[in-house]
Amino acid sequence: GAVVSQHPSWVICKSGTSVKIECRSLDFQATTMFWYRQFPKQSLMLMATSNEGSKATYEQGVEKDKFLINHASLTLSTLTVTSAHPEDSSFYICSASPLGRMNTEAFFGQGTRLTVV
């Protein structure tokens, strides 16, 4: 099956600093990737849709200046949490679907646990 790799798996950063999370599709190309956030014992909430070569689309209530998304190639999307605060601590998950299979299945990265201290 298709593989999506997310890096890092976990990160601890100080308040006020920025953290970059990478999402790579290893064996397929994806024009669109999705970024989700999951709080403990809760469901996945879509934060934004990352579009290759164009601006990301953010869900209502998500600050686009705080969560910067760059989809520079057909295999890589990055999420940068800027000026992180403890309330940004969460589990972030990306997903992508291969071109031609965009409706049938989404493949997920292993997630990134962010802790802001």
Next chain:
Amino acid sequence: AQTVTQSQPEMSVQEAETVTLSCTYDTSENNYYLFWYKQPPSRQMILVIRQEAYKQQNATENRFSVNFQKAAKSFSLKISDSQLGDTAMYFCAFKLLTGTASKLTFGTGTRLQVTL
């Protein structure tokens, strides 16, 4: 907008028994996919089963099967011969059928515990 509801926060089943997880959804669209995803303690999301809304036949994947009732907007998951490795969070998800990639809308999840 689409919504997905899972009314069972937690379920428990004994090994080798059968359990059914409930899911209902709301949409005004006619063409969509429904999914069940499993999230074990590792937190890796794993696809369990998929159902195309235009298909009347219920999807089956080995020990996993669904009961898809389109008119009732119900999509339950039945796990037969439960195994300890089935212990996980299970999320029901909805996806519109479009010409491009579309987002998944998840339910709140059901935590399934398989016991000896």
